[in-house]
Amino acid sequence: MGSSINTNIAAMTALQALNQTNKETLITQNRVSTGYRVNNASDNAAYWSIATTMRADKSSISTVADALGLGSATAEIASKGIESAIEVAGKIKDKLFAARTPGVDRSKIQSEIKELQESLKAIIEGATFNGQNWLTGDSTDATTTRTLVSSFARASDGSISIGTITVDLDTTRLIDTASGSASGILNTEQTVGSTTFTVLNLDIKALTDDTADLDLIKDMWETVDTAVRDMTDAATALGAIKTRIDIQKDFAQSLMDAIDTGVGQLVDADMNEESTRLQALQVRSQLGVQALSMANQSAQQILRLFQ
Template sequence: MASSINTNIAAMTALQSLNQTNKEMLVTQNRVSTGYRVADASDNAAYWSIATTMRGDRSSLSTVLDALGLGSATAEIAAKGIESAIEVAGKLKDKLLAARTPGVDRTKIQSEIKELQDSLKSIVNGATFNGQNWLTGDSGANTTTRTLVSSFSRAADGSIEIGTITVDLDDLRLIDTAGSSGSVSGILNTSVTSSSSASSAYTVLTLDISAFTDDTDDLAAIVHMMETVDTAIDKMTDAATSLGAVKTRIDIQRDFAKSLIDAIDTGVGQLVDADMNEESTRLQALQVRQQLGVQALGIANQSAQQILRLFQ
């Protein structure tokens, strides 16, 4: 090969090789520093697009998980409220049973019943979480249900679907704040007519035996009051069962959402994460190539100096 002082082919070749090595080192160093094999669209447009969409879906699932957490907490508070109300109602029935005994001081028993009734009201009003109370409300309102976001999914065509869990508050309402006592549907303040006397009707929250005597009719009325409380306990037990089913479904959806989030994280990682073992090995090899390239370029530049000897 002819020697030229204008064109040093060996140096040009060595320089091109060194520049290519430097570019590859830059890519590898970026992967090592960020942990991503595909950090932006220029690295791999298809993978980056898929990963970006999946990250957006993961964020939505995380929001769904938060919503399910709120729903689960609200259902838990309502369930505890019903359980406490059932316990207090049981004590109220015991007081009525004691009042059925001839000769007892029903005025004092009524004072205890009044305290239990106030406790029931406090329990129902206190079963509130995040401003939501499923145990009391107006049955005449337009909305007597609660819809909880339960899932988020993306179809093959890119459209999204939102799943929901519907809670019917009419099945859970213990105290209805609507209308008069004859039109309400709350378990504790709905009038229950006596099976033996259609003219007698009571509600759990308005029972009053303070004026009762040992008269046969009064004793029969006390028995009916006990039936009223017992009916309310049965209905509250059904409500607790319904609420328990809702909470179980919420918990299942929460577990499923967590599994989906983990699966998305794994899928995105397989698409865009860098293999650090591979990248560290590649970086060491490129560093050796870079050192050799620098040496090769130095040798190629020195070869041009040999031409000066021809003129000595």
């Protein structure tokens, strides 16, 4: 093909190649600077959409994990409260057992029992976390359960489902604050003959060595023993709830890690690959500049033909 001063085909080709190289260099430099192969929808609409949705889901799962952390802490506080209450109630049992011995000073024993009863109340009132106390409350309240968010899932059609864990406070309530007939483990009234009492208000200081009084002390002992067994069952239920909460919390953390990995595989740039490509593009750019320079010099060579 002949040479033309109107159209420099070689220069146009070299310029197109150089422009393409510069465009690819800009893309690679952007990947290196951001760390993302897909940084916006224009890079890859499908991958960007998937990654954006998964990031939003991760944020929701993180919120679930935070809620589970609060639930776990509340269950832990309640469990510790019941464990302490069981220990104190066991000491009341010991005092009542000693009080059945003829001739003992029951008024002094009662003073010790009274302190233990006050300790029980303080323990239960103190078993509070984030304003929640699962050991005391009004049994007539319409909401005698606590519902904890435990999971977040998105189906293939985009619909969302929320999992929950329900805590039945009727099984963990040690003190019922309802007026009238209370149903708490420690303040449910028992009536023996003409005497009505609960674990928290039983009083033996006026009792004698009379057979009926000794039988009453035995009934009080059995009432405390039943309360200890009921509290043990409540502690077991709380332990199972806490275990379930902790399992869900660990799963939520694993799920967030998996989402990070999945999103990374979709949109993260391979820095080794990108750095290698950037070096190659820099060489191509230098060669392109030289090729364009050489193509432009061909016009100068035509001038020599007319000299």
